[in-house]
Amino acid sequence: MKKVEAYIRHEAFEPIRMDLLHLGFPSLSISEVKGSGRQKGITERYRGAELTNWLRPKVKLECVVATRDVPTIVDTILKHARTGEIGDGKVFVMPVEEAYRIRTGESGEETLQAHPEVAAEATA
Amino acid sequence: MTRRTGAALLGAALATVALPAVAHADTLEAANNGVLPQSVAINSIWVMVAALLVIFMQAGFAFLEIGFSRAKNAGTVVAKILTNFSIAGLMYWAVGFAFAFGAGELMGTSGFFLNDYGDPQEAFAVMGLSDATIETKWLFQFSFCAVSLAIVWGTTLERIKFGVYIIYAIVFAGVIYPIASHWVFGGGWLQNNLGMQDFAGSTAVHLVGATGALAVLLQLGARRGKYGSDGRPRAIPGHSMPLFGLGVLILWLGWFGFNPGSTLGALDGRFPEVALVTMLAAGAGVLASIATAYWKTGTIDIGMSGNGAIGALVAITAPSGYVEAWTAPVIGAIAGVIVPLGVYAIDRRLDDPVGALTAHGLCGVWGTLSCGIFTSPRLAEYNAFGDGGLIYTGSFGQLGTQALGIVVVFAFVLTVSYVTFWAIKKTYGLRVTADEEEAGLDISEHGMYGYPEQFIPAPELVGYSAAPGRVPPRETPRGASTPKEVPVT
Numbered sequence: 274m275k276k277v278e279a280y281i282r283h284e285a286f287e288p289i290r291m292d293l294l295h296l297g298f299p300s301l302s303i304s305e306v307k308g309s310g311r312q313k314g315i316t317e318r319y320r321g322a323e324l325t326n327w328l329r330p331k332v333k334l335e336c337v338v339a340t341r342d343v344p345t346i347v348d349t350i351l352k353h354a355r356t357g358e359i360g361d362g363k364v365f366v367m368p369v370e371e372a373y374r375i376r377t378g379e380s381g382e383e384t385l386q387a388h389p390e391v392a393a394e395a396t397a
Numbered sequence: 398m399t400r401r402t403g404a405a406l407l408g409a410a411l412a413t414v415a416l417p418a419v420a421h422a423d424t425l426e427a428a429n430n431g432v433l434p435q436s437v438a439i440n441s442i443w444v445m446v447a448a449l450l451v452i453f454m455q456a457g458f459a460f461l462e463i464g465f466s467r468a469k470n471a472g473t474v475v476a477k478i479l480t481n482f483s484i485a486g487l488m489y490w491a492v493g494f495a496f497a498f499g500a501g502e503l504m505g506t507s508g509f510f511l512n513d514y515g516d517p518q519e520a521f522a523v524m525g526l527s528d529a530t531i532e533t534k535w536l537f538q539f540s541f542c543a544v545s546l547a548i549v550w551g552t553t554l555e556r557i558k559f560g561v562y563i564i565y566a567i568v569f570a571g572v573i574y575p576i577a578s579h580w581v582f583g584g585g586w587l588q589n590n591l592g593m594q595d596f597a598g599s600t601a602v603h604l605v606g607a608t609g610a611l612a613v614l615l616q617l618g619a620r621r622g623k624y625g626s627d628g629r630p631r632a633i634p635g636h637s638m639p640l641f642g643l644g645v646l647i648l649w650l651g652w653f654g655f656n657p658g659s660t661l662g663a664l665d666g667r668f669p670e671v672a673l674v675t676m677l678a679a680g681a682g683v684l685a686s687i688a689t690a691y692w693k694t695g696t697i698d699i700g701m702s703g704n705g706a707i708g709a710l711v712a713i714t715a716p717s718g719y720v721e722a723w724t725a726p727v728i729g730a731i732a733g734v735i736v737p738l739g740v741y742a743i744d745r746r747l748d749d750p751v752g753a754l755t756a757h758g759l760c761g762v763w764g765t766l767s768c769g770i771f772t773s774p775r776l777a778e779y780n781a782f783g784d785g786g787l788i789y790t791g792s793f794g795q796l797g798t799q800a801l802g803i804v805v806v807f808a809f810v811l812t813v814s815y816v817t818f819w820a821i822k823k824t825y826g827l828r829v830t831a832d833e834e835e836a837g838l839d840i841s842e843h844g845m846y847g848y849p850e851q852f853i854p855a856p857e858l859v860g861y862s863a864a865p866g867r868v869p870p871r872e873t874p875r876g877a878s879t880p881k882e883v884p885v886t
Contacts, residue, residue, distance in 0.1 A: 284835060307854045315836075317853070318844035328854045 274369040274382060277346045279334045280308065280362040285354040286332050292349045293336075300385070301336035312360030331362060337369050339382050424530050440529040440662035444537050447658020450651045451540035455482050457647030458547040461707075462554055463847075464641025465700070465751045469837025470555045471636065472847030477550060477559070481566045485543040488570035493542055494535055496575035498524060502586045504576050511535060523584030527661035537658060541602050544655070545574050548606025551753030552614040555633075556621075556834050559842045561613075561821055568817050569609060577605045577806050592783035593802035594772055594795070596671075597659035599715030599764035600803055605810050607758030610749075612814035617827050619748030621834050630744045638699050645703035649679060652710045656717040671717045675710065678717075678729030682709020685733025693737060700752075701737050707756040708736035712764035716771055718780060724771040731767075732760045765803050769796030 281289070286303065293301065307328040314327040338346055347364055355361050374384040427433040459478045463471045485493075492509055498521045499505020499514070505521075507514045514520035517531040524534050546569050550562065579585040581601035587593040595601050625631055635641060656675045657668035686705020690698040712732035713725055720728070739755030747754065772795060774785030784795050821827060828834075833841035846852045 315840060316844070317840065317846060317849065319849075324853070324857075326853045326857055328857055330852070 274337060274372060274385065275340050275343045276335060276337045276367050276369050277343060277350070277364065278367065279350045279354065279364040280306070280331045281334060281350065281354040282356070282360065282362065283330070283332050285350075285362075286334065288353040289334070289350055292353065293346065296345060296349065298336065298338065298342070298346065301334060303335070304333045306331050306333045310360070310363075329360065337372060337385055339385055434528065436662075436664050437528050437530060439664055440527050441533040443663035443668065444527070444529045444533045444658055444661055447654035448533070448537040448540050450654025451537070451544060451658065454540075454544055454648050454651030454655070455547060457644045457649075457651055458544075458551075459644065460640045460647065461644030461703070462551065462751060464637040464639070464644060465635035466554050467633065467837070468636040468848050468851055469839055469846070472839040472845065473559065473842055474554075475847075476843060477562050478547065481546050481550075481562055482543050484563065484566040485546050485570040486539060488567055489539040489542050489575075490535070492571050493575040494538060496572065497542075497579045497583045498534075498538065500584065501579075502590070504579055504585070505583065523582070523588075524661055526665075529662055534661065537661070541578070541598060541655075542570050542574050545578075545598075545602045545606040546570055548603060548753055548757045549609035549613065551751040551757070552610040552747075552749045553617055554620075554750045555838065556828055557613075557617060557838075558826055558829055559838075560825055561818075561827055564821055564825065565609075565613070565814075565817060569814075573609070573810055573813050573817075574602075574605055577601060577810050580809075581802060581806060587802045587805060588782055591798050591801065592795070593798050594719050594768040594777070594780070594783040595715045595765060595802070596718030596780070597656045597714045599711060599761045600806050603711045603714060603757040604761035604765070604803065604806060607754055607761060608807050608810040609814045610753045611758065612811055613818045613827070614747055614749065614754075615815070616818050616822055620750070621831060623748045630748075633750070635700075635750070641700065641703060645706055649706055649710065652679070652714075655710075656714055659718060667718065670722070674717050674720065674722055674725040675713055677722060677725035678709045678713035678732070679706050680709075681726035681729035682706055682712070682733035682736070685709075685730040686736045687733075689734045690737040693741065698737070701740070704736045704740065704752045704756050705733040708732040708760035711757050711760040712767065714761075715764040716768045719768050719772040719776045720786075721771075721773050721776075724767075728764065728767045728771065732763055735759050735763055762803055765799050766796065769793070769799040 290301070293299070307330050309327045309329065312329055314325045315329070317324045317326060334350070336346060343366055347366065350364055371380060372382070372384045373380045424433055424437060455478055459474055462474045466474065490511060494511065495506065495508040495514075496504045499507035500520065500522060507520045511531065514531075518525045518528070521531065521534070527534070546566055549565070549569065550557075553561075575583075578598070578601040580587040581593060581595045582588055582598065583601075588595075593600075620633060623631060623633060652675055653672050657671040660667045660671060662668075682705045683702055684705075686701050686708065687697060690696070690701040709729035709732040712728050712735075716724070716728060736752070736755055736759075739759045740749075740752045743749055743752075743754050749755070768783070768786060770787045772783065772786035772789075774789050777783050777785050777795075783798060784790060784792070786795055787793060818827065829838065829841060837846075839845060839847045840852070850858065
């Protein structure tokens with residue numbers, strides 16, 4: 274099991290989500306985050322004085338999937354999040370030791386299984 | 398705005414001030430000799446109060462548009478309203494008022510810079526029914542011009558370049574609005590020769606503004622993300638319904654200057670009746686709009702309740718001085734039905750963030766036509782324009798006149814506005830870039846946010862970070878790289 278954690282532009286999220294849904298991966302979380310990287314800051318000018326804003330808003334997308342599904346997820350993210358400009362973001366993949374589904378108490382990779390019925394609904 | 402546009406503007410402003418333009422002191426001498434009639438003062442006070450109410454409507458437009466914009470585009474509306482209001486004032490003084498209310502069938506030709514017009518009662522004969530001072534009448538009519546200009550920009554929110562406001566405002570307040578309003582209620586050919594009825598400007602103010610709004614929207618296009626890849630419209634919710642509601646209530650209040658003030662005096666005793674008619678229509682409009690929206694969507698729509706008020710107020714603007722009170726709820730309620738249906742229909746193809754095309758355009762058309770149905774013969778005779786409406790006379794004559802007037806004004810304003818915006822598009826451009834639109838007009842056009850705390854993380858607001866380029870990269874906060882773009886290796 275792996276966790277894919279991606280820092281992306283806001284406008285990249287919607288196409289990624291739609292694709293992952295069609296591929297059978299509806300389970301993910303996002304957070305609005307602010308961070309800095311190579312992208313330059315924004316300088317605000319307020320009544321003649323300046324304030325530089327180094328931290329730019331990004332969306333953090335997280336999802337945990339079976340190891341064999343990692344390339345699918347990562348490719349989908351790269352496909353939609355890349356504009357070629359500085360500030361497109363980063364993707365990290367990290368190991369996950371265990372997963373539990375709270376409703377049933379079951380554990381292991383089957384809690385992460387792709388949902389073919391959801392994908393069918395989305396494409397219908 | 399580019400530096401060159403700014404310099405040109407400054408030059409134009411200086412040129413207007415440099416001209417010898419001493420306002421004609423038509424009342425001072427009489428007052429000094431103790432022969433100024435009290436009626437002049439009484440009528441002037443009422444028209445002045447009405448003008449101030451209409452001027453307050455600028456705040457209403459500002460809050461309405463801010464509420465219906467996303468938070469990243471809130472501040473730009475403030476700068477736009479102030480800039481446009483100021484341009485309208487200067488242009489209307491220089492040429493607008495003379496074109497609109499001077500004598501002439503096609504356009505007025507006297508009273509430029511409110512100067513050299515002789516006897517104001519003769520020079521601006523269409524307003525001669527009132528002896529209020531000419532400066533009072535100017536302020537009142539200018540406030541109408543500013544309202545009409547404010548309506549234009551409802552369709553353009555969140556993506557237009559700021560300079561477009563400035564360029565078009567000069568043309569609109571100097572030429573387009575004055576000439577169109579001259580035809581309709583400034584003593585021009587539609588009013589005097591054909592007998593078109595438009596008491597306070599359903600056509601002359603609201604339809605004119607909405608037509609300009611259509612002309613710019615056709616060339617500006619929709620906001621990014623408004624229409625999905627399947628072509629279906631998506632909601633782009635505004636960020637503050639409370640501010641929107643405040644805007645609607647301010648506009649509503651302002652309309653008690655807009656319509657009743659169009660009597661241009663207090664001593665004829667007409668203005669309270671017009672205020673009553675205005676209130677009845679607006680109330681009916683809100684209720685009908687809520688009911689219609691509920692019927693179509695199953696929810697009690699906050700935005701539609703406000704749009705219903707505006708639509709009904711626009712509709713009652715033309716007939717407010719021509720109809721009996723009992724017809725006002727009918728006119729308002731029909732406008733209230735038009736509003737949601739119009740907004741839903743237009744939204745499928747055209748991205749009009751505030752519903753200006755419906756509230757000011759369709760309801761302006763309906764209000765103007767409603768004169769042809771409901772105008773009371775006694776009031777047509779009193780105002781001395783046109784005849785009674787269909788239900789009194791059984792004749793479609795007045796309705797036809799109203800329709801003709803609407804078509805003429807719409808065609809004129811659409812043509813001139815379309816050409817103006819086309820020229821702006823070819824030279825200066827209408828739209829910000831996609832990146833700027835994504836970042837929001839506040840930061841991209843004005844360099845500052847309307848709501849800084851919402852966009853700048855709190856740790857950065859304490860003010861320790863340096864301006865870009867002022868410090869060596871090593872000393873930038875928290876180990877960040879330099880603010881300049883780093884080339885990809």
